[in-house]
Amino acid sequence: MNDTRPKAVCLLSGGMDSTVSAAWASQQYDVYALHVGYGQKAAARERRCAEDVARLLKAREFRVTEVPFLQELGGSALTDARLAIPTGAVSSGEIPITQVPFRNGILLSLAVAWAEAIDAHAVVIGAVEEDSSGYPDCREQFLVALERAVEMGTKPDRDIRIVAPLVHKTKGEIVRLGVELRAPFAASWSCYDEGPLPCNECESCLLRAKGFREAGVQDPLLK
Amino acid sequence: MNDTRPKAVCLLSGGMDSTVSAAWASQQYDVYALHVGYGQKAAARERRCAEDVARLLKAREFRVTEVPFLQELGGSALTDARLAIPTGAVSSGEIPITQVPFRNGILLSLAVAWAEAIDAHAVVIGAVEEDSSGYPDCREQFLVALERAVEMGTKPDRDIRIVAPLVHKTKGEIVRLGVELRAPFAASWSCYDEGPLPCNECESCLLRAKGFREAGVQDPLLK
Numbered sequence: 334m335n336d337t338r339p340k341a342v343c344l345l346s347g348g349m350d351s352t353v354s355a356a357w358a359s360q361q362y363d364v365y366a367l368h369v370g371y372g373q374k375a376a377a378r379e380r381r382c383a384e385d386v387a388r389l390l391k392a393r394e395f396r397v398t399e400v401p402f403l404q405e406l407g408g409s410a411l412t413d414a415r416l417a418i419p420t421g422a423v424s425s426g427e428i429p430i431t432q433v434p435f436r437n438g439i440l441l442s443l444a445v446a447w448a449e450a451i452d453a454h455a456v457v458i459g460a461v462e463e464d465s466s467g468y469p470d471c472r473e474q475f476l477v478a479l480e481r482a483v484e485m486g487t488k489p490d491r492d493i494r495i496v497a498p499l500v501h502k503t504k505g506e507i508v509r510l511g512v513e514l515r516a517p518f519a520a521s522w523s524c525y526d527e528g529p530l531p532c533n534e535c536e537s538c539l540l541r542a543k544g545f546r547e548a549g550v551q552d553p554l555l556k
Numbered sequence: 557m558n559d560t561r562p563k564a565v566c567l568l569s570g571g572m573d574s575t576v577s578a579a580w581a582s583q584q585y586d587v588y589a590l591h592v593g594y595g596q597k598a599a600a601r602e603r604r605c606a607e608d609v610a611r612l613l614k615a616r617e618f619r620v621t622e623v624p625f626l627q628e629l630g631g632s633a634l635t636d637a638r639l640a641i642p643t644g645a646v647s648s649g650e651i652p653i654t655q656v657p658f659r660n661g662i663l664l665s666l667a668v669a670w671a672e673a674i675d676a677h678a679v680v681i682g683a684v685e686e687d688s689s690g691y692p693d694c695r696e697q698f699l700v701a702l703e704r705a706v707e708m709g710t711k712p713d714r715d716i717r718i719v720a721p722l723v724h725k726t727k728g729e730i731v732r733l734g735v736e737l738r739a740p741f742a743a744s745w746s747c748y749d750e751g752p753l754p755c756n757e758c759e760s761c762l763l764r765a766k767g768f769r770e771a772g773v774q775d776p777l778l779k
Contacts, residue, residue, distance in 0.1 A: 398628060402621040402666050406673050428711060434672040435665060438709050442661040443625050449657040450629050475709035482701035486661050486693040488651060 338363045340453035341496070342444045343392070347382030348523045349541050350459035350499055353507050355390055356516035357498045358457040364392040367447060369440050371433065372404025372412045375527040385520040396447070400439055409433045411525060418525045420534035429466050429536060431525065437470035441479060441495065449487045455494045456483075464503045464543075466536055473500045504540055505547025512550055519553035531555070561586045563676035564719070565667045566615070570605030571746045572764050573682030573722055576730050578613055579739035580721045581680040587615040590670060592663050594656065595627025595635045598750040608743035619670070623662055632656045634748060641748045643757035652689050652759060654748065660693035664702060664718065672710045678717045679706075687726045687766075689759055696723045727763055728770025735773055742776035754778070 341362035343355040346369075358364055368383035370376050380397060387395040403412060410416040410430045419430060437460060444456040460471040469475065480495040487493060499507050511518055523541040524531035531538050531554060545552040564585035566578040569592075581587055591606035593599050603620060610618035626635060633639040633653045642653060660683060667679040683694040692698065703718040710716060722730050734741055746764040747754035754761050754777060768775040 396625075396628070398625040400623065400666075402619075403669065405619070405621060406670060408673050432711075433669075435669040435706075435710060438665040438668060438705070439662070442658060442665045443623075445661060446626065446656075446658040447629060450631050469711055470709035472708060475705055478701065478705035478708045482661070482698055482705050483658075485695060485701045486658060486698035488655075488692055 339455070340365060340393075340448075340451055341455040341457050342367055342448045342453050343457040344369070344440050344444055344459070345383040345386055346459070347379035347386065347521060348459070348537070349511070349518065349521050349544065350461055350507060352386050352459075352518065352521040353511040353514065353516045354457055354459035354498050355386065355392075356511060356514040358455070358496070359390045359392070360514065362455060362457075364390060365447065365451065365453065366390075366392040366395045367444050368395070368397045369443060370397065370399045371436070372401060374411060374418070375522065375525060378522050378527050382520055382522040386517050389517040389520055398443065400443070403433050403436060403439070406434060418535050420532070428468065431466065431536065432468050435470055437468070437475070438479070445483050445487065445493060448493045449491055452491065454492060455496045457496045457498070460497045460500055461502065461504075461507070462500050465540065471500075473497065476500065503547065504544030508544040508548035508550055512548065521554070562678070563588060563616075563671075563674055564678040564680050565590055565671045565676050566680040567592070567663050567667055567682070568606040568609055569682070570602035570609065570744060571682070571760070572734070572741065572744050572767065573684055573730060575609050575682075575741065575744040576734040576737065576739045577680055577682035577721050578609065578615075579734060579737040581678070581719070582613045582615070583737065585678060585680075587613060588670065588674065588676065589613075589615040589618045590667050591618070591620045592666060593620065593622045594659070595624060596748075597634060597641070598745065598748060601745050601750050605743055605745040609740055612740040612743055621666065623666070626656055626659060626662070629657060641758050643755070651691065654689065654759065655691050658693055660691070660698070661702070668706050668710065668716060671716045672714055675714065677715060678719045680719045680721070683720045683723055684725065684727075684730070685723050688763065694723075696720065699723065726770065727767030731767040731771035731773055735771065744777070
């Protein structure tokens with residue numbers, strides 16, 4: 334590794350998008366990978382996948398931490414055992430019940446704290462705006478506004494950018510970029526559930542399948 | 557309680573400033589009090605005090621949650637056992653070693669998640685800008701920028717303000733406001749340490765003492 338490269342804290346959920354955005358980041362930054370557990374149903378699987386992806390991308394460091402508050406809040410099908418994860422269609426317009434309130438605000442704040450501590454120049458997130466579930470905290474205007482808050486709320490000698498390399502890409506473009514960057518798709522996990530194989534019915538599986546279909550590439554996870 | 561009052565999530569550290577800001581909030585909002593532990597040295601004491609303050613202010617709900625990541629990061633005298641808490645003078649200009657990176661960014665994000673879940677209209681924080689330790693995430697310009705990010709990053713039907721009623725007050729003005737509002741000062745705890753009595757030497761004790769001195773009021777904690 335080159336010691337003169339700037340540092341970036343990369344949020345790594347273990348999913349397809351954060352795998353590609355971390356692969357993108359590793360081209361130009363020393364990667365400090367952060368995985369956050371928040372009581373999501375596929376937590377153990379996502380954590381293992383995030384760790385594998387970080388290792389394969391030669392991250393300088395991989396950290397895992399927990400935010401139990403998001404599960405304690407309840408109300409999301411991702412974290413609440415009483416709510417089933419919807420299957421069969423990608424939502425259009427409506428914010429789906431899988432939304433976890435202000436999740437990216439919390440995840441990014443944790444990543445910014447680490448970035449401030451190690452003087453990293455970027456926090457990288459795999460947020461996708463259009464071709465996604467429509468969560469408000471995945472939109473570029475949120476990320477731009479948060480970057481401004483980070484500038485105001487960290488030490489004056491810090492310069493931390495919020496970088497979302499995929500925010501305006503379609504799922505097909507994300508897969509193509511990942512193939513180009515040799516992103517370790519086989520180590521990633523997108524399914525909201527924790528079966529031995531992806532369910533292929535939840536919104537996250539459907540969005541992933543759309544990406545590989547549009548890119549004309551076989552998903553190595555399904556081989 | 558009046559069911560038509562709007563809700564506010566109030567961050568309650570157990571200290572003097574958040575006690576006064578929550579007392580202020582309870583005049584106009586139904587208070588949902590949130591205390592966040594992050595491995596600070598006085599954690600157990602602060603938690604008990606926050607709970608007492610919430611009860612005395614008749615908060616609708618009191619929640620405690622943990623963000624272990626801030627302790628895991630280290631580097632702050634508030635959370636790192638190897639670093640001593642400085643004593644004897646209020647810092648001027650320099651950001652002191654008690655700074656915890658982006659702490660208010662993280663605490664506010666958690667509060668916003670709760671506010672989004674229960675449709676609260678405000679997140680109230682006892683941040684103080686000038687008459688304080690100079691932490692960048694206590695400045696009004698940070699809070700204003702974050703409010704904009706919150707507007708962008710939460711559901712479109714939500715309207716969550718970040719309210720910092722003390723941000724431009726001196727410590728003396730804060731104590732006077734607290735007296736006016738009958739804020740439960742006797743239940744609060746400002747000391748960075750966890751002795752049976754406040755140490756009266758750390759920056760937080762000195763700022764509290766300055767407030768009571770300027771207001772010409774006896775601190776009930778020292779009676």
